[in-house]
Amino acid sequence: QKEVEQDPGPLSVPEGAIVSLNCTYSNSAFQYFMWYRQYSRKGPELLMYTYSSGNKEDGRFTAQVDKSSKYISLFIRDSQPSDSATYLCALLGGKLQFGAGTQVVVTP
Amino acid sequence: SAVISQKPSRDICQRGTSLTIQCQVDSQVTMMFWYRQQPGQSLTLIATANQGSEATYESGFVIDKFPISRPNLTFSTLTVSNMSPEDSSIYLCSVEETRNSYEQYFGPGTRLTVT
Numbered sequence A: 001q002k003e004v005e006q007d008p009g010p011l012s013v014p015e016g017a018i019v020s021l022n023c024t025y026s027n028s029a030f031q032y033f034m035w036y037r038q039y040s041r042k043g044p045e046l047l048m049y050t051y052s053s054g055n056k057e058d059g060r061f062t063a064q065v066d067k068s069s070k071y072i073s074l075f076i077r078d079s080q081p082s083d084s085a086t087y088l089c090a091l092l093g094g095k096l097q098f099g100a101g102t103q104v105v106v107t108p
Numbered sequence B: 001s002a003v004i005s006q007k008p009s010r011d012i013c014q015r016g017t018s019l020t021i022q023c024q025v026d027s028q029v030t031m032m033f034w035y036r037q038q039p040g041q042s043l044t045l046i047a048t049a050n051q052g053s054e055a056t057y058e059s060g061f062v063i064d065k066f067p068i069s070r071p072n073l074t075f076s077t078l079t080v081s082n083m084s085p086e087d088s089s090i091y092l093c094s095v096e097e098t099r100n101s102y103e104q105y106f107g108p109g110t111r112l113t114v115t
Helices: none
Strands: A004-006 A011-014 A019-025 A032-038 A045-050 A054-058 A061-066 A071-076 A085-093 A095-098 A102-107 B004-007 B010-013 B019-025 B031-037 B043-049 B068-072 B075-080 B089-096 B104-106 B110-114
Touching: A004 A085, A011 A019, A019 A085, A019 A102, A032 A061, A045 A054, A045 A061, A045 B104, A071 A085, A095 B043, B004 B089, B019 B031, B019 B089, B019 B110, B031 B075, B043 B068, B043 B075, B043 B089, B075 B089
Parallel strands: A011 A102, B010 B110
Antiparallel strands: A004 A019, A019 A071, A032 A045, A032 A085, A054 A061, A061 A071, A085 A095, A085 A102, B004 B019, B019 B075, B031 B043, B031 B089, B068 B075, B089 B104, B089 B110
16 A cells, blocks of 8 residues: 555646645654645646645645545645646655645646 | 756666766755656655765665765766666656755656667
8 A cells, every 4th residue: 555645637627616636645654744736847846835734725725634534635726727737745754755646637 | 945957858768878867956955865756656765865975775776776976065966777668767856955844846857768
């Protein structure tokens, strides 16, 4: 079993919809939770990180962590075609462990 | 955040040869890392590049196959040695600007194809 599970998608949504992404994990030692965005043929770009259960907002992005369920989410409100990318969760407990990434396609 | 560049951006290499990938940062950073990203799979840490000492390798990766240098706080190289088609992947360097900042920033990656 992988330490971090993430549905690879693709997830296709119409412009303006809410994008909902999530990861589950098995190791309770993970302390920091991050989301990266990766455009095609580019390196991953850090979007947000948090270290506690609850919600964290940054503009149209909301990261949510539920440590008791070992479940993290990223929501993108008012999605735009420019949000089309692969989104990777990353969890830190010593070293950074990445999910496989979910491909998101926002259609105009 | 630091600006990271990698050379080459892509290459096609023959089986049995070696390729050295360079990673340059525009500021001094404490930690530099090398990752591999294979299609449909998560990023996998190859090693931590330590300035002035030998790199620290993750399980499944060895120095003979992936020698790493880090001569200063802004530069590192990763060599993929004696390549086989299974080494075809994207190789990425990343940095932590300050120790234990937990925020890693990535270079654009080097897309390697081995024929």
